[in-house]
Amino acid sequence: MIIVINMPRKTPPHKKVCDCQGSRRSRRREAILDVLSSGEGHLSAEQVHKAAQKRMPGIGIATVYRALKCLCGCGKVLEFIPSDGVARYEPGGDKPHHDHLICTACGCFTEAVDPEIERLQARLAAKHGYAISGHRLEIYGLCPCCAKKK
Amino acid sequence: MIIVINMPRKTPPHKKVCDCQGSRRSRRREAILDVLSSGEGHLSAEQVHKAAQKRMPGIGIATVYRALKCLCGCGKVLEFIPSDGVARYEPGGDKPHHDHLICTACGCFTEAVDPEIERLQARLAAKHGYAISGHRLEIYGLCPCCAKKK
DNA sequence: GTTCTTGCAAAGGCTTTGCAGTTCT
DNA sequence: AGAACTGCAAAGCCTTTGCAAGAAC
Numbered sequence: 001m002i003i004v005i006n007m008p009r010k011t012p013p014h015k016k017v018c019d020c021q022g023s024r025r026s027r028r029r030e031a032i033l034d035v036l037s038s039g040e041g042h043l044s045a046e047q048v049h050k051a052a053q054k055r056m057p058g059i060g061i062a063t064v065y066r067a068l069k070c071l072c073g074c075g076k077v078l079e080f081i082p083s084d085g086v087a088r089y090e091p092g093g094d095k096p097h098h099d100h101l102i103c104t105a106c107g108c109f110t111e112a113v114d115p116e117i118e119r120l121q122a123r124l125a126a127k128h129g130y131a132i133s134g135h136r137l138e139i140y141g142l143c144p145c146c147a148k149k150k
Numbered sequence: 151m152i153i154v155i156n157m158p159r160k161t162p163p164h165k166k167v168c169d170c171q172g173s174r175r176s177r178r179r180e181a182i183l184d185v186l187s188s189g190e191g192h193l194s195a196e197q198v199h200k201a202a203q204k205r206m207p208g209i210g211i212a213t214v215y216r217a218l219k220c221l222c223g224c225g226k227v228l229e230f231i232p233s234d235g236v237a238r239y240e241p242g243g244d245k246p247h248h249d250h251l252i253c254t255a256c257g258c259f260t261e262a263v264d265p266e267i268e269r270l271q272a273r274l275a276a277k278h279g280y281a282i283s284g285h286r287l288e289i290y291g292l293c294p295c296c297a298k299k300k
Numbered sequence: 301g302t303t304c305t306t307g308c309a310a311a312g313g314c315t316t317t318g319c320a321g322t323t324c325t
Numbered sequence: 326a327g328a329a330c331t332g333c334a335a336a337g338c339c340t341t342t343g344c345a346a347g348a349a350c
Contacts, residue, residue, distance in 0.1 A: 024303090024304055024305070024348085024349055024350075025349070025350095026304085026305065026306090026348080026349080028305080028306075029305085044339095045339080045340080046339085058307080059306085059307090060306065060307045060308070061307095061340090062306075062307065062308080062309095062340090062341080062342085063305080063306055063307070065339095065340065065341070066305080066306085066341090067305090069341095080233075081233040081234075081235060083230070083231040083286060084231075085231055085235035085314090085338095085339080086338090086339070087339085087340085099274075101274075101275060101278055101280050103280075104283060110278055110280070112274055112277075112278055114270055114271075114273075114274045116270055117267055117270045117271065117274065120264055120266055120267045120270065121264075121267065121287070121289055123264070124249075124251075124262055124264045124267065124289065125251060125289050125291055127262075128251055128260055128262055128294075129293070129294035129297070130251050130253075130260070130289065130291040130292065130293060130294070130297075131291045131292040131297045132289055132290070132291040133254060133290050133291045133292070134289075134290040134291070135287070135288060135289045135290060136233060136286070136287070136288045136290075137271070137285065137286070137287045137288075138285060138286045138287075139271055139274065139275050139280065139282055139284075139285045140282070140283050140284040140285060140286075141275055141280040141281045141282040141283045141284070142280065142281040142283070143279070143280060144278075144279035144280070147279070147280075147281045174323085174324055174325080174328090174329055174330070175324075175325095176323080176324080176329085176330060176331090178330080178331075179330085194314090195314080195315080196314085208332080209331085209332085210331070210332045210333070211315090211332095212315090212316080212317080212331080212332065212333080212334095213330080213331055213332070215314095215315060215316070216316090216330080216331085217330090219316095235313095235314080235339085236313090236314070237314085237315085
């Protein structure tokens with residue numbers, strides 16, 4: 001099974017993010033995790049923040065970012081960064097790997113996976129001498145709803 | 151043939167970028183295009199700027215960004231945004247579509263393409279009712295050089 | 301009491317934009 | 326002349342960080 005790995009972002013690795021951190025019970029983190037678990041997924045940090053504020057008024061955006069980093073480190077949340085450069089978050093861990101179909105009209109995300117593609121990716125990597133550790137596939141187009149409207 | 155399309159970035163579409171613009175002969179734009187054509191490709195805007203300064207001392211970063219946008223609009227340059235969120239540029243137009251293998255150790259880019267994967271992507275999109283307009287595939291791992299070093 | 305977490309405000313990195321001056325046609 | 330291009334500095338967006346206060350263990 002292939003795990004999606006994002007390119008290293010700006011965060012330098014000298015400041016540990018979630019080795020033993022993120023372990024304390026905290027209402028905000030629980031709220032954030034709850035937002036992602038019960039929500040539609042693929043939320044931006046800002047969207048997570050807004051949703052979390054309904055459950056935890058006063059929660060700050062910095063807390064959201066920090067919690068998301070921790071939760072990503074623990075594997076409880078998955079971060080993925082599409083080509084608009086804005087990170088999206090979804091509940092992780094138990095969820096199997098998947099790629100994304102992204103609607104260029106409404107911006108919605110659909111999860112999809114094709115085992116054959118996964119296999120061929122591994123083959124392609126091997127062909128170029130790469131020791132594959134992850135991948136990211138995004139397919140852009142019109143979702144069924146938006147295609148119908150046109 | 152599938153063309154890679156990036157998600158819309160922040161630039162709102164009300165300000166036209168390259169309909170009839172970018173047409174004037176300009177030493178800076180020629181320098182920028184030259185950098186990309188003769189260089190190794192996959193350069194960030196900052197790298198393009200640095201290289202362009204050698205040919206055109208005093209050229210500003212804003213000029214580089216504006217020129218790149220124009221050149222992308224004209225198809226002379228391709229922009230692609232990997233998961234670190236920093237745009238990379240490569241000469242476009244005549245070049246056939248390709249995906250990228252990205253080394254997680256040294257950050258180098260390798261171009262690759264597998265027609266079968268392209269086909270399966272189209273199939274996957276169709277299966278979900280998507281009218282596909284583009285895609286982006288990045289495979290992460292250790293490049294042959296870096297793998298050998300470990 | 302020690303360590304982790306939080307809010308706020310400030311800063312960071314990449315990119316875009318306003319403006320006045322310059323260059324091209 | 327008129328439109329496009331340019332450099333500079335300022336601003337924008339998303340994200341991270343320093344700090345002092347608060348909460349968890």
